[in-house]
Amino acid sequence: MNSYWPEFLTVALIHWLAVASPGPDFAVMIRQALFQSRKNALFTSAGIAAGILVHVSYSLLGIGLIIQQSILLFTILKIAGALYLTWIAIHCLKSQAGGIHVAAEAAAPQSGVAALRLGFLTNALNPKATLFFVSLFSVVISPGTPVAIQAGYGIYMALATGVWFTLVAVFFTLPAVRKGFNRFGHWLDRLMGGILLLLAGQLLLSTVSGAELPSGPSTDTDR
Numbered sequence: 001m002n003s004y005w006p007e008f009l010t011v012a013l014i015h016w017l018a019v020a021s022p023g024p025d026f027a028v029m030i031r032q033a034l035f036q037s038r039k040n041a042l043f044t045s046a047g048i049a050a051g052i053l054v055h056v057s058y059s060l061l062g063i064g065l066i067i068q069q070s071i072l073l074f075t076i077l078k079i080a081g082a083l084y085l086t087w088i089a090i091h092c093l094k095s096q097a098g099g100i101h102v103a104a105e106a107a108a109p110q111s112g113v114a115a116l117r118l119g120f121l122t123n124a125l126n127p128k129a130t131l132f133f134v135s136l137f138s139v140v141i142s143p144g145t146p147v148a149i150q151a152g153y154g155i156y157m158a159l160a161t162g163v164w165f166t167l168v169a170v171f172f173t174l175p176a177v178r179k180g181f182n183r184f185g186h187w188l189d190r191l192m193g194g195i196l197l198l199l200a201g202q203l204l205l206s207t208v209s210g211a212e213l214p215s216g217p218s219t220d221t222d223r
Contacts, residue, residue, distance in 0.1 A: 004149055008156075010140060015157045018132060019164050024085055027195055028122045029165050032115065033172030034181055040115035041169035047119025049162030054124045055133040056154030060147060078127045078204070085200040088122070093193035119165075 019025075025048050033041040066073070123129060141150055171177060 004145065007141060007145065008153060011136065011153050012156065012160070014136065014140065015160060016164075019157075019161050022195075023128070024088075024122050024126055025119075025165070026168070028088060028118060029168050030172060032118070033169050034178060036110055036115065038169065038173040040110055040112060041173055042166060043112045043115035044119035045162055045165035045169050047116040047121075048123045048165050049119075049158045050116075051120045051123025051126075051129075052158040052161050053154065055129050056137075056151070056157065059133045059137040060150055060154065074127065074130075077125070077130060080125055082200040082204045084121060084125050086197065088118075089193040089197040089200065093190050093197075 029041070029044060029048070032044045036044075137150065141153065
């Protein structure tokens with residue numbers, strides 16, 4: 001077991017660099033924390049963590065390699081991800097002026113299940129996350145590492161992701177933080193919408209241009 005610690009520490013370092021990088025997960029998390037209740041923000045963080053388990057599962061099963069090597073399947077995944085990001089972005093861009101509290105009251109009520117689903121789909125439909133985990137499990141993690149150990153890595157990454165976004169949720173739902181964002185919260189929301197639109201456009205552009213898939217692991221599951 002001790003022989004796998006160096007590999008685990010490498011996986012943990014790469015994952016932390018990736019999960020802390022700004023991207024769709026982070027943008028959605030900030031919006032949830034500022035415009036929804038802390039409870040819903042925590043549900044969204046749990047959904048993002050659950051999305052990690054999807055990537056880990058198909059990577060362990062070898063399905064990720066099939067997706068990576070199939071132009072059709074990966075194109076479908078990128079289009080689905082781009083459309084979902086666009087849908088979220090449109091809601092962000094419709095944010096109204098008047099402060100966070102006014103904007104939150106104007107927003108449609110969100111259930112805990114909807115908040116959980118938002119986080120889950122945002123992460124699970126992220127093609128960059130697919131590439132990250134397929135590369136991680138095929139390049140960084142040795143093929144000789146037992147499946148049980150690899151699964152342990154995956155569970156750790158899901159839990160670590162959940163902890164990170166829980167901290168983000170707690171911080172941005174603090175009354176003092178919300179008060180600081182109150183006057184220009186709608187502009188932040190619109191900025192997040194613009195970022196998500198750019199990410200969606202990048203996905204669609206890479207689909208049209210037929211950009212090659214990277215062969216090595218990236219340190220960014222979100223961007």
